[in-house]
Amino acid sequence: MMKSTVEVSGLTVVRGGRPVLTGLDLVIGKGVTGLLGPSGCGKSTLLRSIVGVQRVDSGTVSVLGEPAGSAPLRDRIGYVTQDSSVYLDLSVTENLRFFARVLGVGADEVDRAVEAVDLTSHRDALAGNLSGGQLSRVSLAVALLGKPDLLVLDEPTVGLDPVLRRDLWELFHRIADAGATVLVSSHVMDEAERCDRLLLMREGRIIADDTPAAIKAAAGADDIETAFLALVEASPA
Numbered sequence: 001m002m003k004s005t006v007e008v009s010g011l012t013v014v015r016g017g018r019p020v021l022t023g024l025d026l027v028i029g030k031g032v033t034g035l036l037g038p039s040g041c042g043k044s045t046l047l048r049s050i051v052g053v054q055r056v057d058s059g060t061v062s063v064l065g066e067p068a069g070s071a072p073l074r075d076r077i078g079y080v081t082q083d084s085s086v087y088l089d090l091s092v093t094e095n096l097r098f099f100a101r102v103l104g105v106g107a108d109e110v111d112r113a114v115e116a117v118d119l120t121s122h123r124d125a126l127a128g129n130l131s132g133g134q135l136s137r138v139s140l141a142v143a144l145l146g147k148p149d150l151l152v153l154d155e156p157t158v159g160l161d162p163v164l165r166r167d168l169w170e171l172f173h174r175i176a177d178a179g180a181t182v183l184v185s186s187h188v189m190d191e192a193e194r195c196d197r198l199l200l201m202r203e204g205r206i207i208a209d210d211t212p213a214a215i216k217a218a219a220g221a222d223d224i225e226t227a228f229l230a231l232v233e234a235s236p237a
């Protein structure tokens, strides 16, 4: 049985006077869950609501049995956005030591996090000299400090080449295998196959919530992109 990590009920969020999420209900359990949908459909807004940094207009979001954004969750959630918070003039280890101090996490966690993202050989390199993929892994290492139970990653593979994307997805699965719930957003449909479970989103609504295989089977499609288009055709405008 999947034990749920995130429970969202009747979530409505209005941004800039427009409804972005409208009465969303969903449950997320362990493993790697992908949140897929076109640009602007509300993925970041949903992730922000789960992390507890989004003003919510109605509905409830609970994480690990606590209200999203509440104090007990502060060090149980790792959150990586597209805006890197890494200091480019510090080395990989210096960045992690800094964030470990801010988070009140032991220095021994730094080595573990660097190892988890496979950057041990670059630990003394300046962040500013790293490749895009390596830099994403530094952000991920920061999020892994303190062993979060929930890792929320907003489009972590944007702009990366296929090999780096594959490596990162393998890493997400290793993190999930170690017991964390991993929630990853993407607007690239071909990343769908890499998820244990998929949430397909369109215009602020979840239009499918199942395993990739089940979503394809239900839509009679060979790939998720075709399934997504079939679901869009079938859903009320």
Ligand SMILES: Nc1ncnc2c1ncn2[C@@H]1O[C@H](COP(=O)(O)OP(=O)(O)OP(=O)(O)O)[C@@H](O)[C@H]1O
Binding pocket: 015, 016, 017, 020, 037, 038, 039, 040, 041, 042, 043, 044, 045, 046, 187
């Ligand atoms: N700060 C803001 N103020 C007003 N509207 C916003 C703000 N941020 C986002 N929006 C609007 O909310 C909607 C959803 O945005 P969101 O960033 O959640 O989408 P997304 O699916 O994550 O998109 P992308 O894949 O491009 O990151 C968009 O129509 C966007 O224009």
